[in-house]
Amino acid sequence: KKAEYPRFKSKKTHRYSYTTKYTNGNIELYENKVKLPKIGLVKIKKTRAPKGRLLSATVSQVPSGKYYVSLCYTDVEEVLFPLTYNETGINLGIKDFIILSNGEKVENPKYLKNSIEKLKKLQKQQSRKTKGSRNWIKNRIKIARLHEKIANQRMDFINKLSTRIIREYDIICIEDLKVENMLKNHNLAQSISDVSWSKFTTQLEYKAKWYGKVIKKVDTFYASSQTCHCCGYKNEGTKDLKVREWTCPKCHSNHDRDVNASINILMQGILAN
Ligand SMILES: [Zn+2]
Known part of the structure; x- marks a missing residue:
């Protein structure tokens, strides 16, 4: 008091x-x-x-x-997660948040999408209001609250997801994405997913240290989404992000774009050392 x-x-x-x-x-x-x-x-x-x-x-x-x-x-007490003898490669998706090398796709949660839509609307309204007016200030607080809610929802999602991945796998191979490259591609949903990805990898790294697991980062120069994971053939035709599925011209394997990329990330991470 x-x-x-x-x-x-x-x-x-x-x-x-x-x-x-x-x-x-x-x-x-x-x-x-x-x-x-x-x-x-x-x-x-x-x-x-x-x-x-x-x-x-x-x-x-x-x-x-x-x-x-x-x-x-x-000096926080160490707790190790038991070994599972499983490893995985993880690819950052466009439609899904992440894709694992065993074919599992983890979608962005619906509530997050809804909040982002709401935010877009509020931002549009804000641009139409007179700067400094009472309604402008009211709307600014609304936007701030929603930003905070989205950040909390996102943190909750990636916190749970990163803990689950660390629990289920002993070796986790991920792409070493550079944030500078990401910022070029700018729309709201995409930029939020980019921020989530870097927070997600940061969490994976420190949780791996806490719980005794291993993270391996794979260089982005490695063309994970263009290379056939069965025979190694490089298919330039898959550079186009719209290509979601393709058949290898050399060995005729059929690939889901994202799962193939995750398998390549896993192999590259394991082979690296
Ligand atoms: Zn092939």
Whole structure:
């Protein structure tokens, strides 16, 4: 009651944060409260706490107005996932989020698509409103809230997916996609899927370290979607992204574009070392 919400000063941005280091019990996490320096006890939504040594707390306010506190721990207890003796190659899809070398296709969740459609509508409305007007401000907050919701939905999706992949496979081969290349292809849905892909690979990498699994990155120069995984023939005709299925002119194997690419990524990753 004594302390107020932190006030942030910059007017240029709607994203604010500050970090304090842990010393002598100035930060403490309880069941549904957190103790912060100068502020004292603050109610929080219940969360899981890792077993480790607390280093610092970062308090931030996101554009929609909500406050978050994130606690940074070190020396966190290691838990290894049991070995499954399975390996996989993963390809970033256009229609699907990812395609695995065993043929499994993981679609982008429907709720994510719906939210993106809504966002498009709001952004169109925003451009028609007078800058700085009351409706313009109202709409800006709506957009900020929806951005936040999409980010949360996306994080939830890739968090669950990356944990499942790490649990099911011991060796995971992925494409080493360069973000600069991705930004050239710019539409809303695509850019969100690009961001998701880099977050997904980051999560795979740190979870592999945590749980004792292996990630192998395959160079993008390797033409995974053009090469027949059966005989190695390079089919230039599949450069066109519209080609979803093709038959190898040399060995006559029939390929699903994405699954063939995933199998190539797996083989390339395993052969690399
Ligand atoms: Zn072939």
